[in-house]
Amino acid sequence: MKTKVMLQAELDTQLKRARELSEKAASDVKLTLAEEAEVGALVKSIPALRREIEVAPPGGAFEPDDPQLLALRSGPGDRPDGVGGKSYLALDDRWAAKAAAEIRGALRGPQAFETSTGGTKAIVAGGSVLTPLAYTPDGPAVLPGPVPTLLSALPVVPRQSPTYRYLKQSTRDFQAAVVAAGDTKPTSTMSIASVDAALKVVATLSEALPEYLLADFDGLSTFVQGQLLEAVQLALQDEILNGDGTGEHMLGLAHVSGVLEQTFGEDEITTIAAALSQLEGLGVRPSVVALAAEDWLAVSTTRNSGGGFDLGSAVDAATRKVWGTPVVVVPALDAGEAWAIGENSLQLSTDVQGIRVDIGAPGLLWESNEIKMRVEGRWNLDVMRPGALVKISLSDES
Numbered sequence: 121m122k123t124k125v126m127l128q129a130e131l132d133t134q135l136k137r138a139r140e141l142s143e144k145a146a147s148d149v150k151l152t153l154a155e156e157a158e159v160g161a162l163v164k165s166i167p168a169l170r171r172e173i174e175v176a177p178p179g180g181a182f183e184p185d186d187p188q189l190l191a192l193r194s195g196p197g198d199r200p201d202g203v204g205g206k207s208y209l210a211l212d213d214r215w216a217a218k219a220a221a222e223i224r225g226a227l228r229g230p231q232a233f234e235t236s237t238g239g240t241k242a243i244v245a246g247g248s249v250l251t252p253l254a255y256t257p258d259g260p261a262v263l264p265g266p267v268p269t270l271l272s273a274l275p276v277v278p279r280q281s282p283t284y285r286y287l288k289q290s291t292r293d294f295q296a297a298v299v300a301a302g303d304t305k306p307t308s309t310m311s312i313a314s315v316d317a318a319l320k321v322v323a324t325l326s327e328a329l330p331e332y333l334l335a336d337f338d339g340l341s342t343f344v345q346g347q348l349l350e351a352v353q354l355a356l357q358d359e360i361l362n363g364d365g366t367g368e369h370m371l372g373l374a375h376v377s378g379v380l381e382q383t384f385g386e387d388e389i390t391t392i393a394a395a396l397s398q399l400e401g402l403g404v405r406p407s408v409v410a411l412a413a414e415d416w417l418a419v420s421t422t423r424n425s426g427g428g429f430d431l432g433s434a435v436d437a438a439t440r441k442v443w444g445t446p447v448v449v450v451p452a453l454d455a456g457e458a459w460a461i462g463e464n465s466l467q468l469s470t471d472v473q474g475i476r477v478d479i480g481a482p483g484l485l486w487e488s489n490e491i492k493m494r495v496e497g498r499w500n501l502d503v504m505r506p507g508a509l510v511k512i513s514l515s516d517e518s
Contacts, residue, residue: 124173124280131169132207138162174472206275209253209468253278253474253497268440270357270450273408275467277502282319282471286502287312290378315502319471320368322359323496324351331481331489348495349475358452360468360501361410361459370501373459378506382460384513388419389434393443395460395510404462404508406445412453415514456515462508471498 141159145151151159253276290313295306326348358372365371373379382395396406411419420437440447445460453459478494503509 127169127173131166131173134162134166134169138166207277208274209271209276253470268446268448269353270360270408270410270448271353271468273410273446273448273461274360277467277469278472279319279469280472282498283316284318284469285314285316286469286504288315288503289505289507291507317469317500317502319469319498319500320359320370321496321498322352322356323494324348324355326493328488328490328492331491348477348493352475352495352497354451356497356499357450359499361450361452363501370499371503372501373503373509373511376503376506376509379509379511380507382510382512384516387422388415388514389422389442391512391514392419392458392460393434395458395512396443396445398510399460399462399508402462402507404465404505407461407463407465408446408448409442410448410450410453410459410461411514412455412457413449413451414455415453415458416447416449456513456517458512458514460510460512462505462510465503465505465508467502467504469500469502473498 137158141151141155141162144155289310291309291311293309295308297306299305359370361372362374363370363372364375380395380398382391382398385391385394392409396409399406419442420435422435435442475495475497478496479491481491
């Protein structure tokens with residue numbers, strides 16, 4: 121019997137192929153007959169694989185998505201289940217449009233009826249819709265969407281249970297050396313501990329809306345992505361950075377112990393370079409730099425002594441990189457605060473259901489023909505290697 125790991129590998133391959141065919145069709149290139157047949161097969165096989173994954177055995181002593189060895193791995197493309205390549209969130213316009221279509225279809229359901237002109241009129245009904253998250257194998261160097269976010273820069277692990285374990289490496293001291301025959305071998309310490317963790321609910325409600333406002337579902341994509349989904353994403357990013365770990369809050373980076381620090385140097389660009397050098401000095405590859413909007417503006421518009429923009433090899437505003445490392449702008453960061461995130465230091469855990477959308481008319485809203493919408497998901501930040509994170513001060517005051 122195939123395990124979840126094996127089935128997930130098949131699903132990743134099929135999803136990648138489906139994206140390739142979808143992008144080809146969207147570029148006005150006609151698909152061949154063989155490719156059209158392949159699309160038809162993928163439409164049937166992808167949902168079937170997802171159903172199989174839900175009931176398949178895990179295939180190991182730990183959950184297959186439990187990052188048992190991630191804290192120890194430094195090679196690119198490693199994943200805790202041993203399947204090559206990480207997954208990153210791709211909550212872009214295409215995902216929002218797909219989510220809106222699924223919500224539209226589910227809410228219409230059997231209550232939709234044909235109009236005299238041949239169209240379909242929908243009656244808004246209460247209910248829930250689970251929209252699976254979209255993933256991409258592209259790492260932070262190829263971030264999806266026109267404006268990359270911190271969420272798209274962190275590897276994501278879907279969890280089968282809301283409670284799980286992962287391994288955390290607090291410190292390491294490598295003592296490998298040449299040893300003569302008969303001599304005692306030096307001992308390297310890695311300080312690895314198992315961490316019990318739980319997914320946290322991040323949610324928001326809409327205000328009461330007239331029912332007929334959603335009778336025409338053509339604008340639902342904008343509503344989902346532009347309003348409630350954006351609110352959830354902003355709150356999630358704030359928790360990743362500032363959550364204090366109390367109650368139902370995540371333990372955000374600001375409250376993680378054991379991180380490195382970089383004080384302000386000559387200017388923003390050289391300070392970021394020093395932070396990245398700290399990671400590289402430990403043998404850790406920098407993954408992404410998180411900046412406040414004001415600081416990214418200052419970095420990307422720095423002028424040299426000749427009056428021109430000081431870009432060149434240090435800053436590439438077009439590809440959003442500084443010293444060759446991708447940059448994400450995070451609204452939850454205050455000006456003067458930044459983070460350099462090393463590979464395999466963080467990951468974002470979520471459930472296998474995706475984003476949940478509930479719609480209904482609670483209480484007196486039924487009498488006034490109004491409805492409310494709720495959008496929520498479950499998440500948690502896993503910090504596997506605090507020593508591969510650098511808190512950066514980009515001003516003398518921060």
